[in-house]
Amino acid sequence: MTAASVKEEGKKGARKDSVAAYMREVGQRARTASRDMARATTGAKNAALFALAKVIEEEGGAIIEANSRDLRLAQENRLEEALLDRLELSESRVAAMADGVRQVAALPDPVGEMFDLKMRPSGIQVGRMRVPLGVVGIIYESRPNVTADAAALCLKSGNACILRGGSEALQSNQAIARCIHRALRAAGLPPDAVQVVETTDRAAVGHMLAMPQFVDVVIPRGGKGLVAFVAENARVPVIKHLDGNCHVYIDAEADFEKAIAIAVNAKTQRYGTCNTMETLLVDAPIAEALLPELGRIYAGHGVELRGCERTRRILPQARPATAEDWDTEYLAPILAIKVVDGLDQAIDHITRHGSQHTDAIVTENYTKARRFLREVDSSSVMINASTRFADGYEYGLGAEIGISTDKFHARGPVGLEGLTSVKWIVLGDGNVR
Secondary structure, three states: OHHHHHHHHHHHHHHHHHHHHHHHHHHHHHHHHHHHEEEEEEEEHHHHHHHHHHHHHOHHHHHHHHHHHHHHHHHHHOOOOHHHHHHOOOHHHHHHHHHHHHHHHHOOOOOOOOOEEOOOOOEEEEEEEEEEEOOOEEEOOOOOHHHHHHHHHHHHHEEEEEEEOOOOHHHHHHHHHHHHHHHHOOOOOHHEEEEEEEEOOOOHHHHHHHOOOOOOOOEEEOOOHHHHHHHHHOOOEEEOOOOOEEEEHHHHHHHHHHHHHHHHHHHHHOOOOOOOOEEEEHHHHHHHHHHHHHHHEEEOOEEEEEHHHHHHHHHOOEEEHHHHHOOOOOOOOOOEEEEEEHHHHHHHHHHHHHHOOEEEEEEOOOHHHHHHHHHHOEEEEOOOHHHOOOOOOOOOOOOOEEEEEEOOOOEEEEOHHHHHEEEEEEEEOOOOO
């Protein structure tokens, strides 16, 4: 090894040690702040959230300017269109960010809620109480609005959080972090309750995943590669979903007007989201009547179609679908279409190829609808509604921290309750055993 290479290895080692020390300091601060947040009153938390919404609006211009710097660099680095869409902050998106924070403030505070209280023969009352998780680590890509959403949800649920956004959104996230710290100080809460990791060094993620003494749970939001990496390497619990391969099944007994509206909205309302439909399943008896009209509408939206053999006999413009297409989350104007023989085949396809995120049936048959609800094992299952409704705002949760396809500890859109745990409580009056 040359002297130069020894020197370079020394630099790398120093950087590693530096990142490790930085993340330990962030973790320690978060743990200390979490104790203050656990005892913060609802009034103080709401004051911080209302202050944050106001500061975001006041600093909207600065946030958009920081975001424009991120966008320019991302375009130079040829970031994918779907990621550029997630990265961009417009005036309307900044306004929506502030509105989302206010919605969280308006939600009931889950912390301290006591439920399932039952009197036992011994005279004690036994029940459960909702409590904060402690320190929540969130690792995400592209979307800077997650910084505000995550902070709001963690604060309202009495948690401290460590936010590690993608390097492509560094300027945007730091601008939003400054707003959060202003709001926390104004409400008398510790600024360390929300820390946005300042280094873009990827080693920071590894250190966060290996700090169970400081971090109680990690939530990854991003591409399949990121989520898989976190799930495989974390030494702390993880709330995750790998992808959103969502389906709409149009049954032979569907209302055509509803079916067309749902199938078009589920695919074209927005392409780069995890609840966008990626595969359309159509019952064979109605395929020839329904698919030509859908093909015409999708063509108007510039959607590329990929179909099975029966689909291509009706829509010859569709490309042949490969085995990979049925398992793909496109996040793009591409749609896979398959003609199926009834409900059983549709459910079987979803079971084999779905990601347990969101799946919908369009039918006027009550019995089939109920079977679909029972037998499709996804975090959200819908009747006669677009998959795009699988969202924290639409479910009345306010901003969501993510959508979990796990079965523990939370499933579906994760809002305030998903960021709490429960403990058993016993109420007595001098009772002894």
